[in-house]
Amino acid sequence: MNNEDRFSRYSRQIFIEEIGLEGQKKIMNAKVLVIGAGGLGSPVIQYLAAAGTGTLAVADFDTVELHNLNRQVVHTEHSVGISKVESAGQFVKSLNHQVNFTGHQLKMDDANAEELISGYDIIVDGSDNxxxxxxxxxxxxxLGKPLVYGSILGFSGQVAVFNCQGSRNLRDIFPEPPSDEYIPDCDSLGVLGALPGIVGSMMANLALEIMTGLPVPVNKLTLINTFNWTFQTVDF
Known part of the structure; x- marks a missing residue:
């Protein structure tokens, strides 16, 4: 793709005064790791690939199942039975061949987390536990890596930026994870399919703002309730 085509493709981002050509170059040089190619990871992958993120990596250990398809929109009926990483890679390639896609078919644990995360500029957490x-x-x-965080359940979601330019992190607002017996999940309580699209799009937007050096809300947790359609920001 020549420079003229590249400009045309990303022109609607470049036309934004706060981004411009320099901002687009920063996006195209960024290395982003999305952990989880599920409900939250899907819209993040979509919009970061569409924006021209230079290196877009996805880590997931799971395979696509039929019940995923109400919300995990980078996957299709033809993806059922294959790994989510492979399916996500096919989606990115079909959307934007300029993006360098890197797949990590693994389950993150204490043994591999540091090595995996160390190779990327920005981490986006789309995990589900x-x-x-x-x-x-x-x-x-x-490792001093900025983290875009999100979670969803039912009609509700949360979004935050952690550890960005010296800001606070997850343990500053929730020092310890809840006990296993009190942990709800989408498997038991469900999730409306469009909710991850809303929350994941917000996460992608935050990641792009970090890439381009725009201000992002730090030390703030945004609470989204799509049942009552309310948005609340909590300082921490």
């Missing part, structure tokens, strides 16, 4: 969320957070703190 508290153990992984705290492991990601603690590793980002140790």
């Amino acid at each position: 508290f153990r992984t969320r705290y492991l990601i957070n603690d590793t980002c703190v140790k």
Whole structure:
């Protein structure tokens, strides 16, 4: 793709005064790791690929199942039975061949977290369990990596930026994960399919703002309730 085509493709971002050509170059040089190619990871992958993120990596250990398809929109019926990483890679390639996609087919744990996260500029947490969320957070703190965080359940979601330019992190607002017996999940309580799209799009937007050096809300947790359609920001 020549420079003229590249400009045309990203022109609606470049036309934004706060981004411009320099901001687009920063996006195209960024290395972003999305952990989880599920409900939250899907819209993040979509919009970061569409924006021209230079290196877009996805880490996931799971395979696509039929019940995923109400919300995990980078996957299709043809993806059922294959790994989510492979399916996400096919989606990115079909949307934007300029993006350098890197797949990590693995389950994040204490043994591999630091090595995995160390190779990227920005980490986006689309995981679906508290153990992984705290492991990601603690590793980002140790390595000095900015972290875009999100969670969803039912009609509700949360979004925050942690560990960005010296800001606070997950343990500053929730010092310890809840006990296993009190942990709700989408498997038991469900999630309306469009909710991850809303929350994941907000996460992608935050990641792009970090890439381009725009101000982002730090030390703030945004609470989204799509049942009553309320948005609340909590300082911490």
